[in-house]
Amino acid sequence: MENVKNVAIVTGGARGIGAATVRTFASHDYAVASLDILQDEGEKVCALIRQSGGEATFYHCDVSDETRVKQVVGQIAERYGRVDALLNNAGIVLVKPFDEITFEEYQRTFDVNVGGIFLLTKYVLPIMKEQKSGAIVNMASVSGHVGQTDHVMYGSTKGAIIAMTRALAWEVAPFNIRVNSISPGSVDTPMLRSDITLESERTNLPFEQVKRMREAEQAFNRWADPAEIAEPIYFLASQAASFITGTDLLVDCGWVAK
Numbered sequence: 001m002e003n004v005k006n007v008a009i010v011t012g013g014a015r016g017i018g019a020a021t022v023r024t025f026a027s028h029d030y031a032v033a034s035l036d037i038l039q040d041e042g043e044k045v046c047a048l049i050r051q052s053g054g055e056a057t058f059y060h061c062d063v064s065d066e067t068r069v070k071q072v073v074g075q076i077a078e079r080y081g082r083v084d085a086l087l088n089n090a091g092i093v094l095v096k097p098f099d100e101i102t103f104e105e106y107q108r109t110f111d112v113n114v115g116g117i118f119l120l121t122k123y124v125l126p127i128m129k130e131q132k133s134g135a136i137v138n139m140a141s142v143s144g145h146v147g148q149t150d151h152v153m154y155g156s157t158k159g160a161i162i163a164m165t166r167a168l169a170w171e172v173a174p175f176n177i178r179v180n181s182i183s184p185g186s187v188d189t190p191m192l193r194s195d196i197t198l199e200s201e202r203t204n205l206p207f208e209q210v211k212r213m214r215e216a217e218q219a220f221n222r223w224a225d226p227a228e229i230a231e232p233i234y235f236l237a238s239q240a241a242s243f244i245t246g247t248d249l250l251v252d253c254g255w256v257a258k
């Protein structure tokens with residue numbers, strides 16, 4: 001077993017907020033396991049960290065595939081013998097009017113966004129319970145707080161994640177495990193840019209115009225950089241947040257406060 005200080009698992013670690021989270025935890029001396037379905041991008045993020053002296057390993061894993069999740073968590077546990085932080089970040093967006101959504105699309109959105117968190121948590125919790133410590137941060141969104149046209153299923157998954165976080169926090173508190181969620185506003189990632197592209201096609205408005213409208217939902221009139229979400233995720237998982245559990249942290253630059 002490798003002798004490391006702290007171990008973090010980050011899902012969706014190949015790009016966007018997840019990649020920034022992998023880098024942030026590695027910079028704080030965590031050994032990071034990055035799980036994603038994008039092999040090349042995921043490997044690249046980890047290789048760069050290792051080149052600069054950090055520890056990060058990529059695992060190809062679809063978070064909605066129970067067999068694979070169980071196998072990968074088993075490999076991580078065998079390698080390090082502990083998991084200190086689980087960052088359930090992987091997610092997909094579905095941008096469609098409600099009456100065009102198929103049952104398969106509804107199922108896939110829930111399988112990845114909610115089912116992925118269920119599966120990772122299911123297999124990591126026994127490790128955290130045994131060590132009597134751990135922190136879980138689940139990725140929600142402002143979409144779990146406010147209504148957004150064409151985002152019914154996506155928003156529903158994020159609302160479910162906030163509710164799951166609250167209930168689980170109570171259930172695992174006796175084991176000294178904290179569970180929180182985070183709700184970012186707009187963050188400049190491939191997911192948001194594809195979301196804007198779809199909206200611009202649907203509304204026949206230029207991409208830049210839709211982008212400006214979506215930037216205006218934040219009080220600073222801009223999107224967040226992924227690192228501005230990774231830092232609050234790190235805070236929630238760190239000892240600095242030792243009295244915080246069962247909460248949802250809005251990192252939305254005032255969107256919901258308006």
Ligand SMILES: NC(=O)c1ccc[n+]([C@@H]2O[C@H](COP(=O)([O-])OP(=O)(O)OC[C@H]3O[C@@H](n4cnc5c(N)ncnc54)[C@H](O)[C@@H]3O)[C@@H](O)[C@H]2O)c1
Nearest residue numbers: 012014015016017036062063090091141186187189190191
């Ligand atoms: N970008 C935003 O504005 C924003 C705002 C609020 C919340 N979020 C949430 O943040 C999280 C990360 O989003 P992002 O913007 O970085 O998106 P992104 O698409 O850039 O990155 C998401 C990552 O998750 C991975 N992923 C998708 N399905 C997966 C699966 N089944 N198994 C494993 N990995 C999978 C993707 O391959 C990708 O690397 C998501 O949960 C998203 O809902 C994003």
